Amino acid sequence: MLAECCLCPRHCGVNRLGGESGKCRVTGQTMVSSYGPHFGEEAPLVGRYGSGTIFFTYCNLRCVFCQNYDISQLGNGSAVDGEELAGMMLSLQAKGCHNINLVSPTHVVPYILEALELAASRGLYLPLVYNTGGYDSVETLKLLDGVVDIYMPDMKYSDEKTGEQLSGIKNYPQVNRAAVKEMHRQVGDLQLDEQEVAQRGLLVRHLVLPNRLAGTEAVVRFLAQEVSTNTYLNVMAQYRPCYKAFEIPELARPVNRQEFSEAIDLTHQQGLSRLDKQQISLPLRLILG
Incomplete structure (x- = not known):
């Protein structure tokens, strides 16, 4: 898959094993920006002791508003091998984290699988978050x-032209929907243990953008009609202009109260009721001042 790279739907076809790089800008190695317990994720992932996040450098998207652009676009991070990546996973488990949370893993899946084999042989047992x-x-x-x-x-x-303008890809909605359906086929709806900590399943994130650019209505309709009305959904209001967002007038301000309230109403209208309360309450306080 790496000799003629087809890991993601871009199908760049470059020989990453030979040192070439495609749209994600990663060659034959993995880069990690940081790792550690994270308490800002969704409530079922954080629990009491945090989500064990590993932030991979670079990304197969080119989002102009990325809040982590120093990692995803500018390449902040260091190369690691399979042994080091496995060690990070085991270290997070030793710290008491509830899961191993692989952030932006799409372009490094083979290296993750290599590290997982090593970590599992040494006692890794935590749920794996993609x-x-x-x-x-x-x-x-x-x-x-x-x-x-x-x-x-x-x-x-939910709109092709928006995906091309804001993330540099022409077919985001179609690819994204097919991927989400496959994810749900594999793991089903999100399942929590007695402490309300996630063990298995699908958790979807949707960032509300100014001027309805995210197409929330079509997104939640798809989830309700083609995935499950029991989908756990995080409707996020924390958008703020970052990176190149100020170059696009429609993105050059935060989401307002009306836009976020409308997104929540649309979600309820489609029968989706499993919303991440931790993530909703904080942005509302910020928006309402």
Whole structure:
């Protein structure tokens, strides 16, 4: 898959094993920006001791408003091998984290699988979270069937032109929807233990954008009609202009109260009621001042 790279739907076809790089700008190695317990994730992932996040450098998307652009676009991070990546996973487990949360894993799946084999042989048992921007190929996802416990994709847009303008890809909605359906086929709806900590299932993120650019109505309708009305959904209001967002007038301000309230109403109208309360309450306080 790396000799003629087809890991993601971009199908760049470059020889990453030979040092070439495609749209994600990663060659034959993995880069990690940081790792550690994280308490800002969704409530079922954080629990009491945090989500064990590993932030991979670079991304297969080019979102102009990315809040982590220093990692995803500017390449902040260091190269690691399979031994080091496995060690990070085991270290997070030793710290008491509830899961291993792989952030932006799409372009480094083979290296993750290599590290997981090492870590599992040394006692790794935590649920594995695949935390993705949502531009994933079904073929690659099928390699993860039985490996990933919790899928956490973004559903960024419902309009092709918006995806091309804001993330540099023409077919985001179609690819994203096929990926989300495959994820749900593998793991089903989100399942929590007696402490309300996620063990398995699908958790979807949707960032509300100014001027309705995210196409929330079509996103939640798809989830309700083609995935499950029991989908656990995080409708996020924390958008703020970052990176190149100020170059696009429609993105050059935060989301307002009306836009976020409308997004929540649309979600309820479609019968989706499993919303992440931790993530909703904080942005509302910020918006309402």
